[in-house]
Amino acid sequence: MNLLFRPKHNTLAQISLFLVAAGAVGVPGGLMLYARTPYARQMQEPIEQPIQFDHRHHTRDEGIDCRYCHNTVDKSPSASIPPTQLCLNCHSQIWNKSPILEKVRESFIQNKPIEWRRVTKVAEFAYFNHSIHVNKGVGCVSCHGRVDQMAAVEKEEPLTMGFCLDCHRHPEKNLRPVSEVVNMDWKPEGDPEETGRRLLVENDVHTRTSCTTCHR
């Protein structure tokens, strides 16, 4: 009899079966893993901005408070990107001829906004409010990372719902005295857990995890 199947087909059959099984497990598993990679979360990628704005220089060298530019962070949901006018508060005096700042001057003169590229973003359907976090002692660094060490700002934390929930469930890990919110170097003195629990009371922190806290 002319056999259609030869011994090698046994191996073939087994390999095919293995591949099917591996695919069934691997594809969803892989996707789930991928969703957790910094790449998929667009983290750790310095983002090039239209103007070479260096946070390192402004915050460390010049010692400018975050809130000088992001000046609505403690009273509004939005921390706000400074208007061009604010840049020129200083730069009309210093570096007022610098070619790097050409676009800033152009923006001001032509009354045309600078289009910055967004770095950090929570999902559209999550209503994040900067002011309550800043006023309850959650430091900028907790979500934005060491912006003072970034030449170009990059996304430091995943900002997924899981990330938010971690802190909302155990806020003490990310609390600091309200006076230190912009301090990038602040470290708790003594037992961090102890400090966290103390700050929880001191700052009058009541985190909530009800859906409408963020989703409306």
Add this chain to the structure above:
Amino acid sequence: MAAPEPAILPNDPLEPIPLIEGKHTDRTINDSLFDHVWRGPGKGWWMLFGCALSALGLLVIAITYTLYKGIGSWGNNIPVGWAFGIINFVWWIGIGHAGTLISAILLLFQQKWRTSINRFAEAMTLFAVICALLFPLLHTGRPWFAAYWLMPYPSVHRIWPQFKSPLTWDVFAVSTYFTISLLFWFLGLVPDLAALRDSSKSPTKRLIYGIFAMGWRGSGRHWAEYKWAYLLLAGLSTPLVLSVHTIVSFDFAVSVLPGWHTTIFPPYFVAGAVFSGFAMVLTWMLPAREFLGLKHVVTPKHLENMAKVMLVTGMMVTYGYVMEHFIAWYSGSEYEYSQFFRVRQHGPLAPIYWLMVTCNCVVPQLFWSKRCRTNLWVLWVASILINVGMWCERFTIVVISLHRDFLPSSWKNYSPTWVDITLFIGTIGLFSTLFLLFLKFVPAVAVTEVKELRHELAHDPTAEPAGETH
């Protein structure tokens, strides 16, 4: 073999109608039952297939349109949040159940007449479940999310499905049901596939059947485990069927809606499922045995037995209706009473209700008469009517209950759109297409089991003579 007589399946041994007609050997059984596979598709098959494919095309159009436009292309509204989608889902799932019941329960009870129809019924189950499976996803507003948010996977959102919802239960129940039905059907098919492989004349066919036969060689060591695997799958399928339709009925029964909140739903849904399933088997079996030459294995005895099952389940369904109405009256709840005695019987959609009563309660009464049970035309028309009736039952439950609920201010009427109707016709197309392909490529009867039966009948002195003619 001392077969315990199942209460719900009256099989009067005093009526010696043969299960296999004519004198047969393994070879002749083999050849006769494979005949329709080897024979080229006839004109009739192509015609039917053409119709089925066109209906399938409609399904594709309707699904595409639904996905493109949204559920708004259907007739649903508030309060009638569910309509054709869920009706079709429950209807198809119900049809599917008969297949499993025939092959699994009858196997457990060792009913010999099962062998001629079980493959057929199992295939029907599989295809009906495929049709049903379209809807849980399609009826959602955002199927692209529903497709995976219903699964308990560790998401970056940290959120899980809500395991108290009957819809979550449905996801598990229906996917389990589909998986188990597929495995059960395939496991039963393997020896036949091997037989097809070995009796096919063209290398291509042998290759294809060979791949699916997985190298089956009828080994005694395999048979020993196989019998257990098959029996256990059958054993598992039986409670599975009951649980699946119980859970489907929970979609309604756990709610607060008058007409849905009915504790009798689980058993009566199961009975209804068997009822409609047998009707669907008959609807297809009658023409198939005529055109595929299966008369010698699907004998009048089989048809009669099925008619008896329909009579019994039809009575159970009727009993369910009566109980619903009785409890609605007895409870004294005005909402319940109004739903059953005012809205259903006199409301704007009352014709559907009365059609349901006619088809499901009156029509099966024909089967008290042996003449009707054995008249093919009566059987066929009745089985189609029963299918219609069971669809109306789901319409009554789903739409009629929803469109008149607690607050009269929110009452609305319901009318389907062309998409609804096309979707329904389309699923029939899908079912028919799959069924016709099944009839074309796989023997419609479990050949191996018929052979086994023939040997059993030949050697069992208590069984009726295999060769006797009718």
Add this chain to the structure above:
Amino acid sequence: MSAGHEDSGFVPRRFVIAEFATPEGLLAGTTKLREAGHKQLDTHTPMPIHGLEKALGLGRPMIPTIVLGGAIAGALIAYSMIYFCNVIDFPINVGNRPLHGPPANIPITFELAILLAGTSSFFGFFTLARLPRPYHPVFESEAFTRASIDGYFLSVELPAGGNADQVLADVRGAGAVGAELVLESER
């Protein structure tokens, strides 16, 4: 696993394939051969033959145990998953229902038990049977195609160095209507 097929020193497995006219003959022949001390016996029939397990001297089937294991695993996985998701990991007030409501967990627990039991039955069988295995030396026999249709076959795998003629004689003596020796192909 497939037979070893190194390039050098491939030793083909040898099988004696014997055909019997009836299932009863096969049953009797098998018993006889086993009693005669033949070890690697197997039968090949188009349908299960009652009593062959005994004739082949097979032990208790393993499938029921596997299926029971699958069912228990399914139930445990389901219940603990529900408990973990809705009670431990993300407890939410859903319509004032208790976080841990055992009755509401029954359906999924039951379904997953069935699912795992069913799949373990199916996959357990194919694993035990070492299928799919499109090639087997017994297929080398021309007559063997009938094994799935209307033939009743017995196969005896010869031990290394076993005497094929002796076995052929034995099977004929046990009532086989035909018998032949087949060799495993290398590839």
Add this chain to the structure above:
Amino acid sequence: MSCDESQEKAKAEREERKGKRSLPIFGGAAQKNVDLEPRGVWRSMDERAGVLPSSAKGEFPAGASELEGVSRRGFMQVLGVSTAVATLGAACQKPNEKIVPFVRRPEEMTPGNAMHFATGYALEGYTSGLLVESHIGHPTKVEGNPSHPDTLGATTAFEQALILGLYDDDRAKQIRRSDKPIAWTTFLSETRARCLGFAGNGGAGLRFLTGPTTSPLLADLRRRILERFPRAKFVSYASVAGDGAVDGAKLAFGKPLVARNRLTQASVILSLDADFLNDGPEQTRLSREFSGRREPTRDMNRLYVVEPAMTVTGMTADHRLRLRGGDVPAFTAALCAMLAPKLPGLGALGTLAQGAPAWDQKWLSAVAADLERNRGRCLVVAGRRQPAVVHALVAALNSALENIGKTVEYGAPLTTDTNSGPEALRGLVEEIAAGVVETLVITADNPVYGGPVDFKLAQLFKRVPNVIYTALYEDETAGGCNYFIPAAHSLESWGDGRASDGVVTVIQPLIDPLWGGKTEADVLAAFVNEGDQGTHALLQKYWGSEAKLATAKGGAAFAAFDAVWERWLADGVVPDTGAGAEAGATINAQALAQAAGPLLAREGAARGNGIEVAFAPDPKVFDGRFANNAWLQELPQPVTKLTWDNAILLSPATAEKLSIETGDWLTVSIKQRAVDGPAMIVPGHADEAITLPLGYGRERTGHIGAQVGFNANAIRTSEAPWFDRGATVSVTGSKYRFAITQDHWTMAPDGREIPPPAVAAPLSEVLNPHSTLNEELEGRRGPQPYIHQPWDYSKQQYKWGMAIDLNKCTGCSACIVACQSENNIPVVGKDNTWRGREMHWLRVDRYFEGSPADPLVVTQPLGCVQCETAPCEYVCPVNATVHSDEGLNEMVYNRCIGTRYCSNNCPYKVRRFNFLNYTNDVSPARQMGMNPDVTVRSRGVMEKCTYCVQRIERKRIETRIQGRAIADGELLTACQQGCPTQAIVFGSLQDPSAKVSKAHADPRRYDLLHELATRPRTAYLARVRNLNPELAKVD
């Protein structure tokens, strides 16, 4: 118009505004945009594109750039299939989203936080006071100004809907001369030239047709125009003007006066065809005052209503008499006759009654006795449709009942023209016909559509060589004019106007005109060569001089005008501008009787036989001016619950007599004119009469309002602007399909005996603690047995709850539009409404009780009641609707997969589903008006009321930062804030002193569908009917 010009102009305006801190105008580079594009808030075309849904381009939502602080606006409609992929596999595309900050951020603005500005809205000349919420320069929500005398912090549905009207993309956008687009400056120079031509003849051929107005600025402009052109004339016209009131006062007092009602002192109110709770400039205040006296005590007020068709006021009535409008004069005379023996002040007026009464005399005598018993504590009100004689008799009645000065006062008219009805227009019509008019400036609202049909205004205007028309839309009138000037929307305009009591409100714009609209003042100023100054300058100049006048009178506070101006703008009202009652207005009953006799006889003669046709301003589109407002079109009419249509309303008996069914297409003919429309049977309508709501059948307007309904003006003549008799009604045989949101009239349509969803009971039963009512209510509140441990809310700071007092609800439906505006609720259109897919989170259920011929009504606002044991929640498979720690039934749109199971299991059916992509074709302009705090829901998502959780969270964060708790009354839901009668109370049940807690403890409190053990957080307070014991048996 040339870009440079407009830019320069805009720049100049900007410069001017710079100093004014309270101005929310952020003009800017957007002026460079193409003319017809919305502008004023966007700084570049790129940004504008960014607000558009990007899914159309197959990109991820991340591709959209956005204005800072308003990131959620366009949210959900851009989420489609692409997002599924994006979520599953995160993004496969690098982020390329832009953030566009301001170049110069206005000082007072904090991106992300809303600002509120006081402004006003003039309808029929009277200006209501509003507070408008604005997000980075986009007005998003209208509220009432609490310090305004007429709105008192609440609003009407019209005012709520202004937001949608503002962003209506169908609005006229181009100034044109005939068909040729021209610039504003071109218009100005051509007008200047034209004015030079008039100089010679004193403006003999110059006529102005304006709407009624109370604006001091417009009055001043008119004065100046007439100074310049002494022979020019101003005529005021409004299609729904009720001149009877002022003419009646003239008859009674000898001089034109208007009645100003005060319900706080009124224990008995008789309305004669007056829908005072839902019509007219006083409606919001009167609703508040009325509801203030609805507490179920012995002091509760009693309302009698006599009217032909059911209105909001009629639904609220304790006793209602359905009477054809033409019979009201006779009824009034009969009332005088009934009261004359007891009220000597009526004198000879008691002898005017004539003819057989068309009403139940027992009813009349009971009402008369009740009024008489409550002398000085009662009020008779006549409606806008009633002729002068009725108003005169009512004035006499009020005078004789000693009500004047207590419940009503008569003061000088505040409108520049006392009359605005057809008689006012007749003179102009004759002049045009005579060819006298050379230039006609029309600022009145669409006279061609709304004018009397016998005036044939469309043809007449063609005879005028030069017609200048300004309007929001290219409407019927715009078709025949030479110059068309797009009007600025009220929220884009500077202006001023008076409340019904004379208090002035400065109307300030919330945004630059989106499409370059001009105000009425701009147009009029063109005739004194000041059209280029802008209304703001005109207004400041005018009020500057007024203020100096005040200073001269000794007002030291008006020292620095700028500071004063700032305060006026911030407060929304100008202090000390109220008008008092006319001193020494007395009625000579004898003279009145003599004058009234013939008038009544004439009315009696007109009252011949045959079916009466009544015209009525529509509670949704008014006189047609709101026809293109989709919120109002889809708003269920308070009585009929009809959307997207008007209908020929008639009573069940009349319908039966004429063999008419609801939906029959009818032809109504009267005096050789005919109109076609669909019939709708309405309980409580007078027999032998039909009512035709005005404002529909618009031929030219935007795509929303055109061809909706039929135009009743087609048979409305100057002789009979409100009522006419002798109509023939014939059935054409064809059928019409209405989109009605509540088909069922009663609480038990199929005879079911269920606990009434909306409870209404007589006062006596309410006051008796042992009455069956109180027993029943007792059984309809409190916890039901429940096997699960109720969730513990005791540790929460807040426990949100609501209470709705059915006794205060009039059914006016302002709350529905308020909710729609606050929560970005889409409109679905007629077809979808017909299918039953309207999206209103809050609906007002309306139930008729008693006989269909003459029912009583109870209305019940119903949104999500936030069940503690919510049936919707446990059926959701994905945790998309769950409970919050404070007991809110949350709806998480972004988690919803749309199974609709929750809605099926909701016994209240308050959940709404996005069956289609209802936000798909939202124009970019409209998107600016979306509330950025609320997610815009996509297709396939369930939505519902969450007690305005966005407001809760905002307020929570605000107070948490301040380190305090939210005070009771500080946090209002949108429906609560908009409600004119304060029927809705919201707050924390944790605070026992909170209003809502007290309402929950009220003996009238009951829970809807209490028997289902859902533990709703919204409680209802039963309605109370203060029945007259003499009539109680009749009802």
